[in-house]
Amino acid sequence: MKINTFFTMPAVVLAAQFSWAQAPAKPQEKLNPVIENFVNEVNNNSQLENLAYELLDGIGPRLVGTPEMLAANEWTANKLRSWDIDANLQQFGTWKGWQRGTTHVDMTYPRIKSLSATQLAWSPSTKKAVEAEVVVLPKVSSKAEFDKWLPSVKGKIVLMAQYQKIGRSDEQIKEFATPELYEKLKAEKDKASKDFKDYVNSIGYDNNTLPEALEKAGAAGIAISNWTGIMGANRIFGAKTTKIPMLDIDVEDYGMLFRMAEKGAKPKIKVEAQSKILPEAKTFNTIGMIKGKEKPDEYVILSAHLDSWDGAQGATDNGTGVLTMLETMRILKKYYPNNKRTILVGLWGSEEQGLNGSRGFVADHPEIMKGVQAAFNQDNGTGRVVNISGQGFVKSYDYIGRWLNAAPKSVRDNIKTDFPGMPGGGGSDHASFVAAGVPGFSLGSLNWGYFGYTWHTTKDTYDKIVFDEIKNNVILTATLAYMASEDPEFTSRERRVMPQDDKGETVKWPEAKEPRRDSKDFK
Template sequence: MKINRFFAVPAVVLAAQFSWAQVKVDPKEKLDPIVKSFVDEINNSSQLENMAYELLDGIGPRLVGTPEMLAANEWSAAKLRSWGIESNLQQFGTWKGWQRGITHVDMTYPRVKSLAATQLAWSPATKKAVEAEVVVLPKVSSKAEFDAWLPSAKGKIVLIAQYQKIGRSDEQIKEFATPELYEKLKAEKEQASKDFRDYVKNIGYDNNTLPEALEKAGAAGIAISNWTGIMGANRIFGAKTSKIPMIDIDVEDYGMLYRMAENGAKPKIKVEVQSRILPDAKNFNTIGIIKGKEKPEEYVILSAHLDSWDGAQGATDNGTGTLTMLEAMRILKKYYPNNKRTIVVGLWGSEEQGLNGSRGFVADNPQIMKGTQAVFNQDNGTGRVINISGQGFVDSYSYIGKWLNGVPKTVRDQIKTDFPGMPGGGGSDHASFVAAGVPGFSLSSLNWGYFGYTWHTTKDTYDKIVFDEVKNNVVLTAALAYMASEDPEFTSRERRVMPQDDKGATVKWPEVKEPKRDSKEYK
């Protein structure tokens, strides 16, 4: 694959510049020799940084339906094969084809300024640059009044997100403000959010239908600012338009335009977005298999989603999970040649649209589901794993506890467990297996600012990875996979008695959901 050859050589040079971290082990601890070899390999010959460079800098974000997603599938399959691991791409559906292009947004009146902005995923392109006046939503209190205003949006670029009076993080305000000022500003922010929610409700639209109505009214474009509350970080999701561009503008520039429009300055911006709409694209999971030597029809599955949103590089959601599972497979293949059970890695597609890749795998591989010993999934950032729940399986304490005893003490001592726990109903790909009654476990990580700073944002980039922590997770994952493969017993699938909710009704075990195999099924 061309992208592999292009990026592999510089990656070797880059690797020499890193200060290699160590997964420390108590020298007095008597580790299983195979687990000890995992630790030595990750400490002395890790390929994490090289792979991160190739995947994140070379291929970049991996939005479903894009050529980059297919490139990531092919790259990961080739990487597995380079280690002697059988690998293939399994199709589970199709998606609308699209490829991001450049985004240029400039204010042209009343002064000239380049703006920090990003087109939303699947946004229509501009055939030529669109220059138009920027307007804000009208001060009205009913749908009838708003609908009467709609024709005036024709030919305008409309700002439809809430205006943020203060663009500082809550943590910074709390650090520097007096307690009285902090409480005042906090209350004002909460009230402003409530007022905006009430406004949108009163005009009779929502996040989906408002852009559609403006597009139908002839607006030239739509701009939002999906600010996380942390300076510099905006979330980038999908466009809700089919013909006009929809862009996200950083909070600072969005606020400036908003104030100008509200004060009658009639600002103008020029928008050029050069994305491409492509034919429908096939959706794949990358599957790698190390065949079991004694129990080949029983399986240990390593799980992570390969796709991402594309506001940045998808580094911590879920580049780190992908890298963890690939590196674990590499060292398992190298140091565990006589694996009893078949070890599978699944790098799923279209997780971000509803766990579609893993749900497709569950639906399409009933025999594997019947023989699955355990699934280990990782998908919440760069931090070391600190929590494992039993996901509602009654006997999870006995087997998870036993397997953890084979993990280096310095790694397992970081982890809190919850047994039997509650079954995960969504959030990440282990839930696809749990719903089907298959023991699937989330290797939940320390936050490292994940949800506020990198989750689906413009800051989810390579530099946010803490490789020391990822190495810890590789050792954990490989050791758990080894212990689960060696276990003489097949795991119990008995489910807990489900508790009652606050209304006295019995909570139900999550239902198996069919994957969305076509973009037309996605809203």
């Protein structure tokens, strides 16, 4: 048989045939020795998983104003110091102090069922369990009719969000439905969304004023379901109440309560939402610095926001960015001891409330801003970096192209660039630098379902991190920081000629904005 013949083939002949069949060896890529050390360290001695465990499992979510946010500030500073990197906390303001407690929500009538729910950020506590009937918003068409109904909410828990008839994702519906059914269901969903928005407008309220009106009318609590459109994922933002609890209930349980209340079954739920209103809390950025040996007054900045919403662990928004920058600083300190320019890492607070930490740093440190060579920011999920824009700086191609070319081919080949690009006006912390005319660049990553699944949701957890992708980003960031530090030239800040918009008006460069230094009037 052929198999037997193969295995009994003389060893010399077999070896010769394998030698003939092998493809010619590819020439090994030659990297700068320092960058090669970065690659070897990332591949053979990565600390990313340990850092993720300590930050995400140990400390957890990092809502501004909470003890956990302060713990994260202190942990990051201590971690940097453990690598012999100077680090400190820099206060930029204050925020309302609060600490999450346990949330238990059970349906007690017409049957017993534990519900999947959580209190929103900064929600008042129930102090003791509250049991009340659940009601839905009335079918009225004017503010006068709605205001006439309002007193009836006294002592009841109001379902304030839109009812979702189908709790399946659009992708799943498209996969299994006929084309005709898909279009029908899509049209129904679009109409339901529009009808609900029109309803809220017709009663004269919005997402901020409606909870205030319900609370003032004596409601015992308010429940919403901020569903992302993906099964199992809800977004958790801030409560709009000051005295009564405000909850988010998963779409499945919310829909059940809604149908029961609408059909007159008068369901009751029991809510125990423990939390603590704390004194006004100081808000900090964690700043780490490796002083430059030749040009200490010029800076390469590594940027990521440390704060998060607290529906889960804040893993991909923005734990992964923080991990990337911490690991990059560790590696730079270890393998780049004679950095020419100062390398600074900024782990910002209160990004989620309006880029407040980075805006505060830019406003408070004009002496640093005038010496910034480049700032590299990472903030959108667990994926490998796939795009870099020149952010509107005319000559950004000259230096970014040079620096990027030094990265390993496997890293740089993933990346699409856009030069000179358009200046970022918001979205993440690079925009704080760009608005001030400082070259700040977003390391835009492949999203891995970020916007639908993990962005501000109950599913933004450790297990969603793809560590091989983060390793890629560490290699890239370390390479860019090294090359920016070594570059003999200081980067140009010349801005592009801005284009005209659809109305024929010239688009303006983003305006530098003052940070919110406290929580007053924040919605």
